[in-house]
Amino acid sequence: MSTAHERLACKPADYKSDIKPIWCPGCGDYHVLMSFTRAFAELGLPPEQIVVVSGIGCSSRIPAYTNCYGFHGVHGRSLALAAGLKVTRPDLTVVVASGDGDGYSIGGNHFLHACRRNVDMTYVVMDNRIYGMTKGQPSPTTEPEFDTALSPGGTGLRPFHPLVVALASGANFVARCFSGEPNETAAVLAEAIRHPGFSFVEILSPCVTFRPDERDWKSQVHQAPVGATSDPAKAARRIMTDDGFNIGILYRGDRRPYQPAVVQRHVELSELEKEFEL
Amino acid sequence: MGNSQSISIGFVGSGGAGALTAGNLLLEAASAAGWQGLLTRTVGPQIRGGEAAALLRLASHPVECMPEQFDVLIGIDWLNAHRFGAEIKIGHDSLLIGDPRGGAVPPHIAEAGAREVQIPMKDMAKAIPDGRANMIALGIACRLVRLERETCLALLEKRLSDKGEAAIKASQAGLIAGYDAAQDLDLSLRLAAPKRATRKWLVSGNDATALGAIRGGIRFAAAYPITPATEILEWLAPNLPKVGGVLLQAEDELAAINMIIGASYGGTPSLTATSGPGLSLMIESLGLATAAEIPIVVVDVMRGGPSTGIPTKSEQADLNIAVYGCHGDAPHLVVAPQSIGDCLFTTQWAVYLAEALQTPAIVLSDQFIGQARAAIEKPADVAFIGQRSRATDISAAGAYKRYAIAGSGVSPMVVPGTSGGQYTADGLTHTERGIPTSGASDHQAQLDKRRDKLVRFAYGDHWATLEGSGDLAVVTWGSLTGAVREAIGRAAQDGVEVSLIAPRLLFPAQPERFAAAIAGKSRLLVVEQSHGAQFYRYLRAHYDLPGRVDVLNRPGPMPIGVSEIHRAIMERRA
Numbered sequence: 001m002s003t004a005h006e007r008l009a010c011k012p013a014d015y016k017s018d019i020k021p022i023w024c025p026g027c028g029d030y031h032v033l034m035s036f037t038r039a040f041a042e043l044g045l046p047p048e049q050i051v052v053v054s055g056i057g058c059s060s061r062i063p064a065y066t067n068c069y070g071f072h073g074v075h076g077r078s079l080a081l082a083a084g085l086k087v088t089r090p091d092l093t094v095v096v097a098s099g100d101g102d103g104y105s106i107g108g109n110h111f112l113h114a115c116r117r118n119v120d121m122t123y124v125v126m127d128n129r130i131y132g133m134t135k136g137q138p139s140p141t142t143e144p145e146f147d148t149a150l151s152p153g154g155t156g157l158r159p160f161h162p163l164v165v166a167l168a169s170g171a172n173f174v175a176r177c178f179s180g181e182p183n184e185t186a187a188v189l190a191e192a193i194r195h196p197g198f199s200f201v202e203i204l205s206p207c208v209t210f211r212p213d214e215r216d217w218k219s220q221v222h223q224a225p226v227g228a229t230s231d232p233a234k235a236a237r238r239i240m241t242d243d244g245f246n247i248g249i250l251y252r253g254d255r256r257p258y259q260p261a262v263v264q265r266h267v268e269l270s271e272l273e274k275e276f277e278l
Numbered sequence: 279m280g281n282s283q284s285i286s287i288g289f290v291g292s293g294g295a296g297a298l299t300a301g302n303l304l305l306e307a308a309s310a311a312g313w314q315g316l317l318t319r320t321v322g323p324q325i326r327g328g329e330a331a332a333l334l335r336l337a338s339h340p341v342e343c344m345p346e347q348f349d350v351l352i353g354i355d356w357l358n359a360h361r362f363g364a365e366i367k368i369g370h371d372s373l374l375i376g377d378p379r380g381g382a383v384p385p386h387i388a389e390a391g392a393r394e395v396q397i398p399m400k401d402m403a404k405a406i407p408d409g410r411a412n413m414i415a416l417g418i419a420c421r422l423v424r425l426e427r428e429t430c431l432a433l434l435e436k437r438l439s440d441k442g443e444a445a446i447k448a449s450q451a452g453l454i455a456g457y458d459a460a461q462d463l464d465l466s467l468r469l470a471a472p473k474r475a476t477r478k479w480l481v482s483g484n485d486a487t488a489l490g491a492i493r494g495g496i497r498f499a500a501a502y503p504i505t506p507a508t509e510i511l512e513w514l515a516p517n518l519p520k521v522g523g524v525l526l527q528a529e530d531e532l533a534a535i536n537m538i539i540g541a542s543y544g545g546t547p548s549l550t551a552t553s554g555p556g557l558s559l560m561i562e563s564l565g566l567a568t569a570a571e572i573p574i575v576v577v578d579v580m581r582g583g584p585s586t587g588i589p590t591k592s593e594q595a596d597l598n599i600a601v602y603g604c605h606g607d608a609p610h611l612v613v614a615p616q617s618i619g620d621c622l623f624t625t626q627w628a629v630y631l632a633e634a635l636q637t638p639a640i641v642l643s644d645q646f647i648g649q650a651r652a653a654i655e656k657p658a659d660v661a662f663i664g665q666r667s668r669a670t671d672i673s674a675a676g677a678y679k680r681y682a683i684a685g686s687g688v689s690p691m692v693v694p695g696t697s698g699g700q701y702t703a704d705g706l707t708h709t710e711r712g713i714p715t716s717g718a719s720d721h722q723a724q725l726d727k728r729r730d731k732l733v734r735f736a737y738g739d740h741w742a743t744l745e746g747s748g749d750l751a752v753v754t755w756g757s758l759t760g761a762v763r764e765a766i767g768r769a770a771q772d773g774v775e776v777s778l779i780a781p782r783l784l785f786p787a788q789p790e791r792f793a794a795a796i797a798g799k800s801r802l803l804v805v806e807q808s809h810g811a812q813f814y815r816y817l818r819a820h821y822d823l824p825g826r827v828d829v830l831n832r833p834g835p836m837p838i839g840v841s842e843i844h845r846a847i848m849e850r851r852a
Contacts, residue, residue, distance in 0.1 A: 017700075019713060048697045053540070063702045064713065069694040070702030071543055072714075074566050077536040080528065084537030085694075087524055088498050089544040092694055113529035260524045267520040269493060276479040276489075277656070278310055 012037035015047055017067045022058075028179035028205030028214075029059055032126055035179070035203075036066060036095070038186035043093075043193060050093045053082040055107060058133050059099035059126035059205070076107030079114040079123065086119050090259055093193060094121040101131045104140040104160050111162075115169035115198055120257040122192045122199045125162065126179070128207035128214065136210035162202055163239045167232050167251060172197030174235065174251040175228075178221040179205040181247070188249055197257040204245075217245070224248035284337035285467050286345040287419055288366060289412070291354035293321070293328045296412025300354075301332020302651070303437065304419050307430045308336045309480055309653030312472030316341040316618075318650045321590065322361055329358035331366060336423060338470045340654060342617045342760020346839040348372060349467055350422055351387065352415045354399060355380035359387065364836065368392050373465060375418060377411070395463060402455050408448040409455075417456020422465045427457055477656040479619075483647035484509035484551075486621040486657075487577055488517070491549050493622070494629025495664035496575065497523035498548040500537035502530055502556060505589040506645040507579035510551040531556040535563040538574045542567075543703055545693035547633055547664045551577040554596050555586065557603070557640075564638050565604040568728065570703040571681065571691070573632040573639075573666065577625065580644040582834045591835030592645035594756055594807040597816060600640045601785050607725055609732050611639035612785040616743060616759035618652040624782060626662050627740060633664030635731055636688055642784070644807075646837065647757040666691055672698035679710040683723055687731025732786040741783040744795050748775030750850055751796060754805040755780055755813055758838060762805055765843035774851045787820035801826040803850055805843055809833035 015037035023029050040050060050068040054060035056075035063070025069092075073081050078096050086094045103111055103125045114123065129146075131137040137150040140160035147154055166174050173195040177185040185203060192199035204221065206214035220243075228249040229235050235251035287304070291297035298319050305317045315336040322328035333348065335341050347367040353359060353376045359366075364386060368374065372392040376383060377399045397418060403409035413434075420430045431450050438446045481489075488510045491499070499518060501511035515525045524541075528534035531552055538548035552560065557578045567574050580596045582588030600612045611631050615624035625641050632639035669690035672678045680701040682689040689710075692699030706714040707721045715721075743759060746766055754762045759780040766776045779795050781788070796802065802823060806813040811831045817823060830846045832838055 046697070048695055048700055051544075051694050052702075064704070067700055069700050071540070071570075072702055072704040072706065073536065073539070073570075074563050074705055077532055077563060080533035080536035081540035081543075083526065083533075084498065084500060084540030084542075084548070085544045086540075087526055088541040088546040088548075089694065092544070109529055110533055113533070260519070260526070262522060262524055263519065264522050266522075269521065272489060272492065272517050272520065273479075276481040276485070278306070278478045278480060278653075 010041050010044060010046070012041045015040045015067050017065055019064050021065050022061060024209045026208040027058070028128065028207070029062065029126055031179040031182045032059070032124070032185070032203055032205055033062055033065055034182045035185035035189055036062070038182065039189035039193065042186065042190045045093055050095065051085060052095050052097055053078045053085065054097040055102040057099040057102045057131070059097055060102055062097045076102055077110060078102070079107065079110040082121055083114065083117060083119050086121050087260060088262065090262065095193065096121060096123045098123065098125045100125060100127040100129060100139040100141045104162055111165070112169045115166050115171040115200065118170055118172055118197045118255050118258045120196055120259065122189070122201065124189065124201045124203060126203050126205040127162070128205050128211060130207050130210045132207045132210055161240070163250065164236055166200040167236050167239070170255065171200040172253040172255050173199035173249070175201045175249040176247055177201060177203045178217060178247055179203050180218050184247070191249060195252060197253070197255055221245045221247050224250060228252045230254060284335050284341060284345070285423055285469050286333070286335040286348045287350040287352070287423065288331055288333045288348045289352050289354065289415055289419070290331045290356065290359045290366070291412065292357045293324060293330050295330070295354045296410055297330045297354055298332045300412040300416040300419070301334055303416055303433065305334055305651060305653055306437070306480055307420060307425050307433045308423065309478045310433060311425055311429055313338055313469065313653065314340050314655070315653045316344065316650055317652070318344060318646070320362065320365060322358070329361045331362060333366070336469060338472045341652065343764060343840060344837065346841050350375065350419070350465065352418060353377065353380055353383065354411050354415050356383050357381045360384035397459050399456070402459065403452055406448055406451045406455065408444060409452045410449070413449045413452030414456035414459070417453040418460040420453065421457045421460035422463060423469060427454070478653055479656050480651060480653050481618060482509065482649060482651045483615070483618040483621040483643060484579065484649060485513050486618055487551070487625045487641070487643060487648070488513035490622040490625030491575065491629060492517065492521060492523070494626035494662060495547045495633065496549045496629055497521070498538065498541040498546045499525045500528045500534040500550045501525055502528045502534045502552065504553045504556050506581055506649050507551040507553050507577065509649070510577060510579070531559040532563065535560040535574070535576065539563060539567050539572050542572050542574050547573065547629060549575040549577065549629070551579065553579050553581050554583045557596060557599060561599065561603045564610065565606060565608045566705040567638045568604065568608040568610050569705050571636040571728070572703065573636050575625070575628050575632050575639050575641060577641040577643060579648040580642060588835055590645065592757065592807065592837070593834035594644060594758070595809065595812060595833065596642060597784065597808065597812040600642055601816065609729050609786060610637050611635065611732070612642060613639060613783055614642040614756040615647065616756060616780055616782060618647050618650060619654045619657045621647060622657050623660060626660060629664045630662035633666045634688070635735060636666065636691060637728070637732065642756060644757050668693070669699060670696065672696060674698070680712045681708060681710045681724060681727065683710060683727055686734055687727045737783055737788070741781060741788050741791055742795065743778065743780040743782065746775065746777040748777050749799060750801050750803060750847065751777040751779050751799045752803045752805055752843070752847065753779045753817065755784065758805055758807060761838060761840050762843055764840045765847060768840065768844045769847045772848065774848065776847055784816070789821060792821045796824060799824050801850060802828070803846055804829045804831070805838060806831045807834055807838060
């Protein structure tokens with residue numbers, strides 16, 4: 001365990017690995033990585049005390065680019081893997097990284113139950129409204145008219161609304177960020193990690209290759225005019241009626257995190273067998 | 279009146295009539311008297327109501343399979359008994375006990391032409407305040423197998439202690455009435471006295487599996503309910519916390535296996551239990567645990583398949599998916615318990631192997647041994663406790679190679695929190711440091727590593743049960759081992775020597791050991807409960823088999839019985 005003195009010494013660069021990302025030049029995820037390392041430095045967490053867990057997709061490549069412990073698992077199941085880790089190792093800081101396909105489509109069911117379970121971890125979804133790694137198919141957050149090879153003329157489907165779903169399912173902290181503002185994003189991430197229970201941070205992170213139109217997000221995002229509420233009904237109304245580019249912490253709940261007590265062994269194994277003895 | 283090897287007795291009734299309670303109590307009373315036994319319960323798909331039967335076989339030796347027909351069948355009522363069809367068979371010499379107000383004996387039971395005795399169980403119960411017909415039936419059964427009346431009464435007092443004095447008195451009065459009513463009944467069978475007083479256990483395969491998991495070191499379980507595996511999870515739920523463990527209910531099986539992968543990555547030996555449909559959902563992540571070298575244990579209590587199949591009945595048809603289910607080349611451990619008692623050993627061993635080899639282990643139990651209850655000798659304590667090779671002292675940052683190619687193929691595993699050991703576990707093909715790569719040499723090297731660590735490990739004699747000698751060997755696996763052993767014993771009485779080969783370790787295959795086991799045999803008889811003869815094909819794929827190989831295979835739910843196996847042996851004797 002590091003001392004407080006050593007923790008102060010950790011700079012953002014200390015949380016970066018020497019592995020070169022596979023992301024395209026200009027990808028929003030570079031800035032998310034920057035926000036991760038700044039948030040970790042701000043919190044003063046030793047890198048070995050953090051585990052970054054992810055699924056599959058461009059954004060899910062992020063664990064290996066940090067100098068933390070990481071798990072790059074299968075598509076869509078990162079939240080479940082992280083829950084198993086956190087309940088057995090409550091001493092660790094667990095951050096889950098995902099994308100809109102990984103988190104909202106194939107992993108949609110786990111998203112609901114992770115919000116409901118409220119294990120103390122932070123869920124960061126880099127939303128670029130497209131499947132980037134498979135070269136441009138519509139995701140649950142893609143606009144209905146967006147034309148792709150797999151959906152000629154658009155899907156015609158109403159986009160998924162992750163923040164409202166998170167609220168309705170019991171998430172304890174809900175925020176929206178923009179990757180192009182790494183300092184603000186880092187501050188929100190640090191708050192999300194500090195907040196007890198399941199924190200959900202949706203980061204708008206442009207895909208410059210398959211969604212060049214998302215470069216315009218820079219001019220569209222704006223700080224939320226009012227601060228976070230602790231009233232889920234109020235938060236839901238705000239999120240349902242805003243323009244989707246409202247940035248900041250939108251909801252802070254006070255539900256108690258789910259953490260079954262991990263007690264030291266207090267019963268001999270032979271005690272357990274007693275019920276089988278005649 | 280001659281001594282019998284075993285006595286089999288069944289209680290039948292409509293749901294709620296108490297047939298299962300009577301069966302449980304009879305098993306317990308018999309084991310208190312020193313006998314061993316096996317109890318299976320068969321129920322319809324209805325959660326409440328419908329039909330229920332408790333089927334017992336008692337003996338002075340270990341009982342590992344059910345008889346093909348029952349010596350005594352007690353119908354508390356026969357109202358829904360026709361739904362059992364051919365599942366419950368009686369013979370010409372059997373004794374049938376019914377209630378004059380309990381309806382007609384169903385045709386498939388009546389056609390055996392057995393002696394039928396009427397005892398007015400319902401009316402007798404009515405004469406006792408709060409009396410129940412199933413206690414009358416229990417009294418009859420206790421008398422027929424010549425249990426001491428006092429033993430039975432003491433058991434009722436012990437078992438019903440939380441129900442109050444009145445309930446105990448009512449049940450005891452019922453038992454006495456039944457016992458007395460059967461005083462003059464002549465059952466031409468008599469169990470040989472138990473050899474010696476020993477410490478007995480009364481346990482189901484699923485409970486034994488759960489205990490074996492904890493004994494092996496499991497301290498985290500993820501749970502998604504599924505028939506017939508749920509009891510394992512329900513046993514672990516209250517017991518894991520007593521030893522410092524945690525159980526988490528998952529939203530589905532995809533989550534369950536990923537939860538245990540996460541917990542194990544964090545350093546906690548972890549397990550989940552499921553059945554075929556759940557295993558199907560877990561397979562992708564089983565490949566992840568193989569590639570990322572995360573030890574986990576997945577118990578599959580097999581039921582009839584494919585698809586939803588027959589959830590409440592047994593089959594051995596998940597062998598293929600357990601061994602070959604993963605995409606890519608993903609060798610992992612597959613083991614199978616051979617009896618209720620062996621569920622404890624094999625699961626404990628699976629934890630040990632998974633931890634030692636940093637790979638998933640699938641335990642192939644089945645509905646028969648999982649849900650049956652047995653009175654057995656207390657299983658021996660074994661020393662297998664999961665111990666992972668750990669990297670604890672990492673001298674220089676960046677020097678640690680999680681997937682280092684070492685001699686045994688097992689590379690020390692670091693747990694999060696260890697300074698300087700940071701790495702990312704990955705399902706992508708990776709280098710020794712765990713960095714993703716698509717290079718041919720790393721792919722080959724890591725595939726070799728994961729294969730070699732399984733092949734080079736010394737599994738010891740537990741890999742298989744090998745018994746007897748003779749030119750003919752019967753090769754079987756899992757819960758059929760007991761029936762085959764008994765059939766071989768019967769053949770020995772006929773003067774025919776036959777050997778038994780039952781692999782407990784199904785994967786990795788053990789070609790040298792198997793070759794030694796079949797050395798000198800000229801013919802094999804393969805016995806398995808699968809329509810597609812999966813075990814036979816597995817043997818063909820992994821082992822050189824001698825000239826003549828025959829297969830006795832059938833899908834569930836009708837178990838392959840001792841007589842069938844005995845007949846097949848006698849037809850093939852040299």
